[in-house]
Amino acid sequence: MTEALIDAVDAEGDDEADREAVEHEREEIREFIKGLSPDDIKSGNWFTKLIAHALSSYTDKVDWRYFQERYEGVPADAIVDQRIKMAARYAALEGGLSAGAYTAAIVATLGSLGGASPATVPAAVATVMVDVAFITRLQLRLAYDISVLYRVPLDLSDPDDMWKLIRVAFTIKSGEVVREGVVKAVPVFVRPVIKRFYSKAVLTAAKGLPFVGKFLLQRNVIKIGIPVVGVPLAVVLNRYTTLLAGRHAQAVFRNEARVIELAEGLSKRSQHPQLMLWVAWLVIAANQKMADDEALLMRHLVRLVREQHEMVDEQLAHLVDIDPAEVWRRLDAEPGDLSDLLDVADRVATVDGAVNARESTVISELRDRCRPA
Numbered sequence: 001m002t003e004a005l006i007d008a009v010d011a012e013g014d015d016e017a018d019r020e021a022v023e024h025e026r027e028e029i030r031e032f033i034k035g036l037s038p039d040d041i042k043s044g045n046w047f048t049k050l051i052a053h054a055l056s057s058y059t060d061k062v063d064w065r066y067f068q069e070r071y072e073g074v075p076a077d078a079i080v081d082q083r084i085k086m087a088a089r090y091a092a093l094e095g096g097l098s099a100g101a102y103t104a105a106i107v108a109t110l111g112s113l114g115g116a117s118p119a120t121v122p123a124a125v126a127t128v129m130v131d132v133a134f135i136t137r138l139q140l141r142l143a144y145d146i147s148v149l150y151r152v153p154l155d156l157s158d159p160d161d162m163w164k165l166i167r168v169a170f171t172i173k174s175g176e177v178v179r180e181g182v183v184k185a186v187p188v189f190v191r192p193v194i195k196r197f198y199s200k201a202v203l204t205a206a207k208g209l210p211f212v213g214k215f216l217l218q219r220n221v222i223k224i225g226i227p228v229v230g231v232p233l234a235v236v237l238n239r240y241t242t243l244l245a246g247r248h249a250q251a252v253f254r255n256e257a258r259v260i261e262l263a264e265g266l267s268k269r270s271q272h273p274q275l276m277l278w279v280a281w282l283v284i285a286a287n288q289k290m291a292d293d294e295a296l297l298m299r300h301l302v303r304l305v306r307e308q309h310e311m312v313d314e315q316l317a318h319l320v321d322i323d324p325a326e327v328w329r330r331l332d333a334e335p336g337d338l339s340d341l342l343d344v345a346d347r348v349a350t351v352d353g354a355v356n357a358r359e360s361t362v363i364s365e366l367r368d369r370c371r372p373a
């Protein structure tokens with residue numbers, strides 16, 4: 001079992017440059033850990049401090065231009081794929097370096113955070129926290145890189161955007177999604193451990209950043225909680241959780257980029273931007289249950305109409321229930337060719353999947369009312 005796990009990681013070879021990079025980053029993290037108090041670790045406040053440490057200067061340097069200079073002309077998907085693989089490689093190397101320091105006494109003491117707090121075991125604190133903080137920073141920056149590569153705007157001074165990045169980076173509230181993907185994403189012998197790692201991946205925004213710190217520390221201790229296989233388990237768990245986190249971030253931000261691209265195309269081509277918003281909202285409201293992609297599309301459509309057409313529809317903004325008769329009245333009052341609105345309706349209806357019966361009814365009525373040129 002032990003040899004199989006190590007071989008799974010070593011299959012790609014051991015790049016000395018990668019190892020040096022990992023050791024350099026571990027040294028940075030070690031200096032960061034030295035500045036933490038025992039209370040920071042026990043309370044989870046280490047995570048709040050790590051965010052500032054990990055993202056403040058990094059986000060100033062890493063933007064779309066940063067990647068363009070290094071990968072000019074390369075599609076985003078290709079760059080994202082390489083960065084995920086590189087991050088997974090770094091995570092595996094770091095796991096081997098950290099796990100080698102876990103003694104039998106540390107494993108016995110820290111087998112579960114439900115028992116003694118790591119802050120009461122000084123010998124274990126630095127070892128555990130360097131490992132956890134390294135992987136935390138790596139996955140946080142990876143998710144941020146992916147958002148930049150897909151040109152999904154994140155304002156990390158905005159609490160909502162910051163929480164979004166955290167949720168995506170650590171697959172929070174997506175445990176079920178991640179566990180579904182595990183079956184195809186990792187080798188059979190690793191699946192039970194990965195499933196256990198994600199078994200309680202549910203966290204609410206109300207708990208705050210220190211609670212995220214507690215959550216991440218508890219989740220990561222699994223890698224040293226199983227005697228004998230601690231070293232290879234830490235290597236493999238670091239690698240595959242980073243790989244899965246990267247794939248999850250890719251799925252989330254790529255999908256959002258798709259929706260933004262759709263919104264930009266609709267706004268750019270629209271001859272009737274105000275009517276476009278009413279038609280889009282009518283189609284979205286038809287099913288009486290709004291999907292996340294529909295809400296995202298509507299938000300970007302409103303933003304783009306405001307920015308590109310300098311138009312804000314206050315009546316629509318204050319609307320609670322949309323009345324189809326009001327939309328039909330607006331269409332009937334508009335002269336000329338309205339066929340561009342049919343394309344809007346079709347594309348809005350499919351943003352979250354196949355067109356359903358209620359959406360189809362709205363589109364059929366719209367087709368009867370829109371006059372071709």
